Amino acid sequence: MDIRLTSAILLGKITSLILKLSGSGATAAPGLFALKIDPNLIKKLSRKIKGGSVIISGTNGKTTTARLTFDILSSKYKIIHNRQGSNLLRGIASTLIQKAPVFGKIDFDLGLWEVDEATLSAAIENLSPKKIVLLNLFRDQLDRYGEVDTVRRNWQKSLSKLPKDTGLVLNTDDPGISFLAKSCKAKTIYFGVNDAQTNLPAIDHVADIKYCLNCNSKLIYKSLFSAHLGHYKCPNCGLGRPTPVIFAKNLNFKTNLTSSALLSIDHKVLTINYSLPGLYNVYNILAASAVSSNFDISPQIIKEKINGFSTAFGRFQKTEIDRKQIITMLIKNPAGANEVIRTLAQKDNLNLLIILNDNIADGRDVSWIWDTQWEVLKDKVKNITVAGIRSWDMATRLKYAKFKLSKNDIYKEISYSIADSIDKLNKNDTLIILPTYTALLEVQKSLSRLGGGKKWHEN
Secondary structure, X not given: OOHHHHHHHHHHHHHHHHHHHOOOOXXXXXXXXXXXXXXXXXXXXXXXXXXXXXXXXXXXXXXXHHHHHHHHHOOOOOEEEXXXXXXXXXXXHHHHHHHOOOOOXXXXXXXXXEOOXXXXXXXXXXXXXXXXXXXXXXXXXXXXXXXXXXXXXXXXXXXXXXXXXXXXXXXXXXXXXXXXXXXXXOEEEEEEEOOOOOOOOOOOOOOOOOEOOOOOOXXXXXXXXXXXXEEEEOOOOOOEOOOOOEEEEEEEEOOOOOEEXXXXXXXXXXXXXXXXXXXXXXXXXXXXXXXXXXXXXXXXXXXXXXXXXOOOOOOOEEEEEOOEXXXXXXXXXXXXXXXXXXXXXXXXXXXXXXXXXXXXXOOOOOHHHHHOOHHHHOOOEEEEEEEOOOHHHHHHHHHHOOOXXXXXXXXXXXXXXXXXXXXXXXXXXXXXXEEOHHHHHHHHHHHHHHOOOOOHHHO
16 A cells, blocks of 8 residues: 555545535645645556546647537546646646545546646656647746747657657647647647638737747748637748648637537538637637547537537636626637637627736736737727726726726726626626636626626536
8 A cells, every 4th residue: 555645645635625615616725735745646646547648738728628528528438637627736636636535546537637838747747648739829927937939848848758659639720839749759630720711800910929940930821810820831941830630611700609610520521510709719629629539539429519518617608697698708818818809809889897817827917918909899899897906907908999998997896897897788788708817716706696607616
């Protein structure tokens, strides 16, 4: 018997019980304390998962992709998954502790792990994954992650150590992601969008990659979808977008914030109609489909799960309070926020509540709001309110974008801003709430108190 492992699991379970009795989700602390007793807890327990582990990482889309992948794979396999979204090592450890008996037996076919991009290298070392899914890499929380190039170099070092039998699932439309295949011997599967353009409104993109990562020549884009995502090629060395095996085409983004597309999996073309908006969710769907097809899930099951899928709270969540509709959409960096803005620009007479916090989990540096194209919504907005710790910074940004706000439209208290914004709604109006991460948690609590939504740890 491994005394250290058993003691760590026992401490984690006791910590989890105490926290849950106090009303907490217990998603991180049990793992944090347990890892102090046995730093190898994740290695020891993950080795007992029959089919090994799958890691999903990237700047945007991790939670949605992981949840959709879980829904699809669960049709055939018993999955252990950090579904509550705690994506650091302590969150992975907490999930393993929750599912493992005291003596460490793990009875699952596959492990599915959403992993923070700064934690990817450590997660690979601890989990020895069978497959790694990399969605995208954008500028995000520079005070925490550093520049995109720094994160990519760290990834390259870890990927270079992978054994040949590891599967790598990469977004071919992101030149910084597809380039990572050069760093390792792993078998690579690419996914991407095969349309030349989308029906979303045009927007000026903030690109984190403009030059070839191989020879430093300026990339040429035949099609540019979002930020630096598109169909690219280097005119000097010829480095270009690899041909995707899993792809989407005929994208149609509707004004009711649903979408349709043709999805090609293993040379079989499926028509999907799903309740998610925006280009960013197309990539999430493609990534989940690529992983699932690699685990022998039939295209028909993949289609059914996509069509019936709903996201985690806040990624795109609809709530009803007193017969009034509220939609919550998380924003946290320029690339993600710009895609949300493009999606909303399909609609008119918007009622917006933008909530900006600068807690540690959000990133202390909020200068990213100046790289976000709020101007696109100027003529689309009926009412706009801002709230949060940095509400005045957001109000200043909107002033430069030519929005008209009064002091009565600026709140520090998030709960008051939500209640007031709902009160202002007419009968057939919808409130769109755009919060940063820690603000999202406060939004969820406020909506629950007002009669809509679930507690965070119940999602």
